[in-house]
Amino acid sequence: MVASSTPQPLLRMEGITKSYGNVQVLHGVDLEVGRGEVLGLLGENGAGKSTLLNVLNGVIGREGGSVLIDGQPVEFAGPKQAQEAGLAFIHQELSVLPYLSVAENIFIGRLPRRKGMPWLVDWASCYRRAGEILERLGVRIDPRTMVGRLGTAEQELVEIAKALSMNARIITMDEPTASLTEAEIERLFTLMRQLKADGVSVLYVSHRLDEVGEICDRATILRDGKIVTTVDAKTTGSHALATMMVGRELSELFPKTEHERGPETLRVSDLSTPKLKNVSLTAHRGEILGLAGLVGSGRTELARAIFGADPITSGEIFVEGEKVTIDSPGAAIRHGIGLVPEDRKHQGAVLSMSNAQNISLACMSKVSRLGQLNRGAERQEARRLIQDLQVYPPRAEQETGRLSGGNQQKVVLAKWLFAGSKILIVDEPTRGVDVGARAAIHGLINDLAGQGATIIMISSDLPEVMGMSDRILVMHEGRVAGELARKDFSEEAIVMYASGLEPTTSGPEPAVAGLEPTREGSNA
Secondary structure (H helix, E strand, O other): OOOOOOOOOOEEEEEEEEEEOOEEEEEEEEEEEOOOOEEEEEOOOOOOHHHHHHHHOOOOOOOEEEEEEOOEEEOOOOHHHHHHOOEEEEOOOOOOOOOOEHHHHHOOOOOOEEOOEEEEEOHHHHHHHHHHHHHHOOOOOOOOOEHHHOOHHHHHHHHHHHHHHOOOOEEEEEOOOOOOOHHHHHHHHHHHHHHHHOOOEEEEEOOOHHHHHHHOOEEEEEEOOEEEEEEEOOOOOHHHHHHHHHOOOOOOOOOOOOOOOOOEEEEEEEEEEOOEEEEEEEEEOOOEEEEEEOOOOOHHHHHHHHOOOOOOOEEEEEEOOEEEOOOOHHHHHHOOEEEEOOOHHHHHOOOOOEHHHHHHOOOHHHHEEOOEEOHHHHHHHHHHHHHHHOOOOOOOOOEHHHOOHHHHHHHHHHHHHHOOOOEEEEEOOOOOOOHHHHHHHHHHHHHHHHOOOEEEEEOOOHHHHHHHOOEEEEEEOOEEEEEEEHHHOOHHHHHHHHOOOOOOOOOOOOOOOOOOOOOOOOOO
8 A cells, every 4th residue: 555655644534434324335444645645536436435525525424433634633513614624625516606707606605895894795805816816726717707608627617716715725526527628637637736736635536547647646446435455646557446446357348249230220311410511321230330539520419410309401311221300309219219418417317217217218108008107017117127237226216316327327228228229329428437337338338239239339538439339430520531440440540530630551559458548538
């Protein structure tokens, strides 16, 4: 185990225990963070990361153990006390208020007041101080701008500015790059290095293991509520980290097997929308067709157009050789087309509904008679699919929003299996899920293709799209810029096509079968 390089850690958690009912989720957890250190906290969904972070930041109480800052024990009755002690928590789901200005978000609950008139806000001071903090971060945002007008990356920077306004010395970042582009991630990492230089410590939670090696000093692995080990993040590879997280060897993240390609099931001819220009493609039974491209290249727009979610201005779609009109998602479903969208939390599933309700959502007629829904039949069908796809916990009545990201994605896949989809478009299928769930989802997609389904897979993760696909189409500015057969796959060729260039004639790199993923960007 690699210890903190500082003699006296800024933060130390000792013997932390926590239970929910009869289930113990934290078993005597020890963790320490040095001053000016970025510590990666890694673990599969359900490992106990969220519970540990909530204990640290005063969101929930602990049953045993102690928390020390600068060697002094602290007790937090709630998040406010944790903030006063110098802790800040930046959640994956950002907590900014879109209808307030940047300055108001930074100083929410602590707006400066006029001298002698504490009932009046000192707006001049508010904007000036917000501007000073943003300038310190190297961020060029007008403090008067409404936060709702900012992009996700800029909103995240506002959260960091808010943390610094409270003189935070320990910042927890939960999946901060999940919705950021490559350039935005680099900007965030530059800022994090600046925070390190200023002596601010960061607890960094991410499923993107390549990022951990790039930005973290050490990585602590949590599994089943227990600390497994702490290692040097710079010298420990992604594959080794993944193996520590899941407790078993991941010999192959992409379980690609050769399938016999069947007849053509989908043909798109000269399809155009306001963002697509004369796109043509074919896909076959038993094939996984990959779609690659840079941010804004049109991959998601193409998926939505084929699924009838966005209007088509010209072009034709053929399903099993027959020309069809797809002007709505309902029409697409009737023709056997399903879409697993990139934003599963808002577009893929209704998180407040049960697994059974979500699974039947796209084809309720299968469990209805004379307009009446048969809840018993719905639950029976859901249980079958939950068992087949190994959803955990395996309960049809479970609220989908309470599942991990990987299991939520399995429920969305189950919805389209229940609907009988023969052509399945999956958009960023493993975004935001842990490494063990990634392997499981890849296995499911591969099995579906083996059973004769046509899969169109959109991914910003090059090893994923190369490891899973039989062919890859690369998009650039709303057009198909190039096509690669599996024997010709290489990251260089994909990047060249995605940039609007012709690939060089050098030999292809081998398709990635292990676990050294490149950083994912935000999809189109």
